Amino acid sequence: MIGKTEMLNSIAQNAEMGCCGIANIKRYAADDKLKKALRTQIIEYGKIHNCANNMLRTENSDLQRISPVVRKMTRHMAKQSMQRDSSDSHIAQMMIKGNLRGVSKITDKFREYDKSDSKVEALAKRLMATEYNNIQQMTDFL
DSSP, X not given: OBXXXXXXXXXXXXXXXXXXXXHHHGGGOOSHHHHHHHHHHHHHHHHHHHHHHHHHHHTTOOOXXXXXXXXXXXXXXXXXXXXXXXXXXXXXXXXXXXXXXXXXXXXXXXXXXXXXXXXXXXXXXXXXXXXXXXXXXXXXXX
16 A cells, blocks of 8 residues: 555656656647647646646645656657657557556555545546546547
């Protein structure tokens, strides 16, 4: 079982990864609706990240950010992928894949979570719902 500090860090890292992924590809989007959807998603991830960070501060715990190596690899992979195909449908496919990875990771962590804090549990569920909603949004651009 994992406690609330580890769960909050998992939530924050997942949301941070979502922000990072979107930031690396949003400039390639051509369709205004896709751009708007990506902006909305990055804002929601930012809110979730900030909420997890604030909860960690309340617990006198430090936020564990994703590593600079992971950030750099994500940026590099996105750039390579966009050089091969920068169509809106490809962007949507990349976003769906990223959201599926995010759902998988946060669901695994949630299963391990000891459910000791209902606010942490609610934030994890909010992140899962966000990931599912993002997948649904992106299917419109395939």
